[in-house]
Amino acid sequence: MTWFSKSTTTFGFLLLAHACYSAYEHSALQSHRAASLSSLSATTQQAAASSSLPLDISLETIVATVIITLGLVLNTAKLRPIQWRVWAGQIERAGEEGARNSSGEIDKDFVGNPFKLLESRPGFVDIRKQRKEFAEWVKQQ
Amino acid sequence: MASSLLRPPGHLSPATALQLSQQAPIIIKNSPGAVTASALSSLFSAPETPELWTIYENLLLSCLRTGDEESAHLCLGRLVNRFGDDNERVMALIGLMKEADATDDATLEVVLKEYEALLQENPTNIPIVKRRVALLRSIGRIPDAVTALTGLLDFSPTDSEAWSELSDIYFSQGLYSQAIFALEEVLVLQPNAWNIHARIGELLLMSVKSGSGDQNDSAKQLGEALKRFCRSIELCDDYLRGYYGLKLVCFYDPPYRPSKAVGLTSRKTTTQLLNDPPKPPKQAESDGLAPPNLSTLQKLDGLATEKLGEITRRFTAGEKGLAGL
Numbered sequence: 001m002t003w004f005s006k007s008t009t010t011f012g013f014l015l016l017a018h019a020c021y022s023a024y025e026h027s028a029l030q031s032h033r034a035a036s037l038s039s040l041s042a043t044t045q046q047a048a049a050s051s052s053l054p055l056d057i058s059l060e061t062i063v064a065t066v067i068i069t070l071g072l073v074l075n076t077a078k079l080r081p082i083q084w085r086v087w088a089g090q091i092e093r094a095g096e097e098g099a100r101n102s103s104g105e106i107d108k109d110f111v112g113n114p115f116k117l118l119e120s121r122p123g124f125v126d127i128r129k130q131r132k133e134f135a136e137w138v139k140q141q
Numbered sequence: 142m143a144s145s146l147l148r149p150p151g152h153l154s155p156a157t158a159l160q161l162s163q164q165a166p167i168i169i170k171n172s173p174g175a176v177t178a179s180a181l182s183s184l185f186s187a188p189e190t191p192e193l194w195t196i197y198e199n200l201l202l203s204c205l206r207t208g209d210e211e212s213a214h215l216c217l218g219r220l221v222n223r224f225g226d227d228n229e230r231v232m233a234l235i236g237l238m239k240e241a242d243a244t245d246d247a248t249l250e251v252v253l254k255e256y257e258a259l260l261q262e263n264p265t266n267i268p269i270v271k272r273r274v275a276l277l278r279s280i281g282r283i284p285d286a287v288t289a290l291t292g293l294l295d296f297s298p299t300d301s302e303a304w305s306e307l308s309d310i311y312f313s314q315g316l317y318s319q320a321i322f323a324l325e326e327v328l329v330l331q332p333n334a335w336n337i338h339a340r341i342g343e344l345l346l347m348s349v350k351s352g353s354g355d356q357n358d359s360a361k362q363l364g365e366a367l368k369r370f371c372r373s374i375e376l377c378d379d380y381l382r383g384y385y386g387l388k389l390v391c392f393y394d395p396p397y398r399p400s401k402a403v404g405l406t407s408r409k410t411t412t413q414l415l416n417d418p419p420k421p422p423k424q425a426e427s428d429g430l431a432p433p434n435l436s437t438l439q440k441l442d443g444l445a446t447e448k449l450g451e452i453t454r455r456f457t458a459g460e461k462g463l464a465g466l
Binding site for chain 2: 084085086088089090092093111112113115116117118119120121122123124125126127128129130131133134135137138
């Protein structure tokens with residue numbers, strides 16, 4: 001999906017750049033024509049009539065903006081669950097893996113199950129027991 | 142790696158703890174040792190983040206667990222440099238270090254005396270109170286630990302961690318009703334904690350299995366356990382622990398009540414217990430919910446079986462997104 005959204009965004013930007021360049025060329029042409037016409041002492045009404053931007057350039061700009069927006073929206077990360085039970089289930093099942101963002105890193109603000117602290121209780125940690133258990137685990141290895 | 146250092150390491154497996162503590166020298170070398178307060182040098186150094194100090198604290202705990210004293214002392218030294226040794230949390234960490242270093246009971250007594258001296262100065266130093274409780278429990282003086290803990294809860298009744306510890310101490314002594322009461326206090330503070338709901342269910346089930354109460358009590362407790370497990374599942378989709386508990390409740394076979402027929406499935410016995418004629422006169426008056434009837438119970442049992450089967454199947458098939466189980 002990423003290559004699709006990235007190419008869409010790039011294409012949109014190309015279109016937008018093209019539209020900008022066309023508008024610039026158009027205005028340059030218009031001012032040139034206006035200058036040459038006024039030197040020929042023609043009526044100024046003609047110049048005013050053709051100085052507005054042609055329809056195709058306006059359309060191209062709008063289409064380019066829509067395509068860029070589409071590409072950027074497609075590139076966003078997957079939305080997080082906002083229902084409590086879905087969120088909780090995801091944390092319980094997937095652990096850290098569920099919190100990976102689009103670039104594959106674990107999110108910085110991922111906290112896991114916030115209520116796990118009520119069962120591990122870091123403030124009351126019995127460090128001597130933990131050391132003993134760890135020593136036994138090492139012996140078994 | 143770094144993300145697991147941002148959370149307290151108590152629940153990690155020994156292998157993960159070992160891995161973390163083996164990385165400790167590298168992490169300590171690469172992290173800034175002290176953050177200066179001067180404006181000029183802060184322009185050139187990396188900004189100070191709260192994560193840095195969380196990492197030091199958790200690294201300290203992992204290193205103490207695996208016996209890597211050197212790295213633990215380095216971490217503690219940096220924390221002391223930053224926060225000073227009169228910070229309550231750092232004081233608790235210093236005490237923890239002394240506990241870990243202690244080799245005999247006499248040294249532990251000295252540490253305990255130090256805690257008491259600190260509490261003489263400031264009786265509301267909560268981290269030190271908690272350390273004192275943990276140390277008392279660790280050296281086997283359970284009654285003193287309970288007294289200290291209830292003292293803490295007297296002046297800080299909103300500390301859900303302390304209520305949970307109290308429940309665990311009562312549970313270790315086999316005092317189920319007190320343990321359940323303490324966990325209910327936790328639920329008052331954290332009503333959405335699905336693991337605590339499941340834990341209460343487990344305690345109720347163990348209380349029934351220990352056979353301390355009479356039959357009416359058991360029926361009531363079974364109904365309560367059923368509700369607790371259902372609530373934990375309601376709060377957390379596909380909660381393995383909740384479904385397992387639900388299955389155990391539906392499958393409960395009372396030890397003091399001989400099954401009528403040997404071939405009969407034992408799930409009948411829970412339904413018998415819940416729907417026995419000599420029920421307490423008005424069970425509904427205590428919590429306003431009547432015990433479930435037979436068909437509900439069978440449906441719940443079927444649902445639990447189905448869900449457990451599904452989770453097990455998906456886990457053994459190695460499906461992605463089940464790494465936390």
